Amino acid sequence: MKSKKLSTSIISSIVTLELIFSLTACSDEPQNTQSQINTPQGQVTRVNWNRIKSRGQLVCGISGELPGFSFVGTDGKYSGIDVDICRAVAAAIFDNPDAVEYRPLNAKERFTALQTGEVDILSRNTSWTFSRGTAQGLEFAPVVFYDGQAVMVRKNSNIKSIKDLKDKAICVQTGTTTEQNLADQMRKRGLTYKPVVFEDVNVTFATYAEGRCDAVTTDRSGLVSRYTTLPKPEDNIILDDILSSEPLAPAVAKGDTQWSDIVKWTVYALIKGEELGINSQNLSQFANSKDPDIKRFLGTEGNLGAGIGLTNDFAARIIKHVGNYGEIYERNLGTKTKLNLPRGQNQLATKGGLLYSPPFR
DSSP: OHHHHHHHHHHHHHHHHHHHHHHHHHHHSOOOSOEEEEETTEEEEEOOHHHHHHHTSEEEEEOSEETTTEEEOTTSOEESHHHHHHHHHHHHHHSOTTOEEEEEOOTTTHHHHHHTTSOSEEOSSOBOOHHHHTTTOEEEOOOSEEEOEEEEEEGGGOOOSGGGGTTOEEEEETTSHHHHHHHHHHHHTTOOOEEEEESOHHHHHHHHHTTSSSEEEEEHHHHHHHHTTSSSGGGEEEOSOOOOOEEEOOEEETTOHHHHHHHHHHHHHHHHHHHHTOOTTTGGGGTTOOOHHHHHHHTSSSOTGGGGTSOTTHHHHHHHHTOOHHHHHHHHTSTTSSSOOOOGGGSBGGGTSSBOOOOOO
16 A cells, blocks of 8 residues: 555656646747737737847837827928837837837727737827726826817807707717717717717818818817818817816737836836936936936936836936927927927926826836
8 A cells, every 4th residue: 555655646746847847848938929818808919028129129009190199291200299109118128219110000990909919009199098908908108198078160150169069060080089978978968969970080180171060079189280280270269168088198918017117117207307307408417417316217326227128228218319208298299389289287297287207216
């Protein structure tokens, strides 16, 4: 009996050791392929940080149709606040803000492109919502623009507020929170209306410009942006009513914590740079600073960058190549642009806004 028990024990030990060796071998294999995570919507492709590094280029999903956020200029280059977020991430990773491939995506296809790994990051005037951050498997970075939905109408329409939209035709883009918010607000007020829905944002505004809709609705910043492209901008007004809160933020697919951290802290670096008064023009003046906060931020002291797989001067790279948040805002949306959007909520918290960064420590 002892011999039989001993044999059983030995066999059990061998099986256990084989299992351990098997698991160890698996963990030592290169992790350069994509993996899958499950969500209520099905499988979502995890963007692998190693794959991005080895590619040497960031693939960024943008709109490409919204001046001030992402738009192609006469020089054939993309610009805008969403574009600059992508450039900042590339600067942090590769020390090169131009190491970006831009993929224009419409509202309907944007999340699928992120989930399947077609793009590494979505920086496309996208609202952070509960379902998008949970069921759809997105991981949002900090908000880069606090917005709200509004409505644009023609001056001669006699439409002064939301209540005047009863039984009116309203142009709206499908696959967006805009479409849902409009339905909610009209239902809440007991107002019937005629939604005129399109997938393409250009078609949406072209239809409004042709007079086939009485009104058009999207984020207020989007209306201001599109206002400048209308045949006769001065013939239109944006109503004062705000239909919703729209916190616009970049997003990545869930499942790769390190990649998510890199994107998050890139955005925070833009904000922190402005908080510290460090910009692309005066960066060199802070090289020998004795301030411990500045030393940690610029990577001359401490080891913060290594904690997320970057060089310790990643924040300095961002400021050098792209500037701080204030510079990005002024360059794309500020007083010297056609949009001339007041910063409002998008001001630093120290100046009455909503933006601030956690400590770099």
